[in-house]
Every structure is written in C-alpha cells, then in structure tokens.
Amino acid sequence: MERVERLNPEVLGAGARLGERATLVQFSSAFCQPCRATRRTLAEVAAMVEGVVHLEVDAEEHLALVRELEVTGTPTVFVLDARGRIVRRATGQPRKADVIAALGAAVDTSPAAEGPE
Template sequence: MKLLFFSSAFCDPCIETRAVLKQVEQLVPAATIVELDVAAHNDEAERAGIRSTPTVVVLDSDDTEVFRAAGAPTVNQVLVALAKAV
C-alpha cells in the first residue's frame, strides 16, 4: 500500500499532515509514503487531479486509488484509509 502526499512549501496544513504521516509510518511500517511537492511534480499532480494541498491519496497494491482526502487528516482517518487498501 502506498500513500501519495501532495504538498506545497508554504502550506500550514501540509506541516500538520507531514507530522500525521510520520506517526502513521511508525504504526504501519508496510505503508510507503511518498511526498510530492506540487511545484516540483506539477505533471503528476495534474494527472492525479490535485486541486489543493495537502491532498493524500491511498493506493492499493495494484496502484489503484482507494481513498482520497484534501486537508489535514487525523492519524485515525489515515489508518482507516489504509485499511481500505489491504
């Protein structure tokens, strides 16, 4: 399972999201978290239909999107989303 974290440099909710995802990474070592700054990865952000940051996209083992959330999530919200990817 993979989490794509679309962020931007001057986004306060992105700072919160980064901290949440660090906690999730400790709780679920099997989860791969990839942070993509939308300025540096504009093409990928456009392909994924990202309209705001932060946005977290959860992919299953086939890289199929199973969950998407804009805004800063809680640890519990991310854990529930990861459960959908199993």
C-alpha cells in the first residue's frame, strides 16, 4: 500500500479547511482522555500562530482514513504544511513546546519558503 504523504479538505471531510501556513490534524475518539488535553493544547497553539488551523477528526467515523494513515491510537496528530503535506506525526498527548517546534518545520516547508510547486 502506498503511504499517504498529503491530506486535503476532501479527504478530511466536509467543512475542513487547511491553514494558510500550517494545519494541526488531530485524530481522536470519544472516550479518549488524552484527546481532550491534546485538543486544548493544539487549539491554544493554533490561536497563537497566525495562519495555523486545528482540525479534529473522529477516528471512529473515519475508519478508512485511519487505516490508510496507519493511525494505531488516539490521539494521533499530523502537522501539515500549507500544501497539506504531512511534515510530522505523533501519537499520544503532545507537549506544547513540541507542537510549536513541529509547526516551525511545517512553516519552513511552506510554499512561500519553497516557491511555486
């Protein structure tokens, strides 16, 4: 199976909108306690950094995507650059400093940093 390297609004579901600079995609499940803390952390970081969006995906409602992305537990977080390319992924509750560092890598690979595709 080919590894997914990019996510877009069509794949992520109705109403999904990627950030202008980066996107934090969180896969969660209903009874996942660390998912709640992760949601707060990611929302806080997204609010701090202009052009960054936090999207939360219900893993149970998107099983095909979970399998395709090889999500084995929740929370799982994907950091996408402005083009929707997966720059980082992590499973478990992230520390705020780690999210900010991962965003730095995503912004460094943004279209403005690279030029036209």
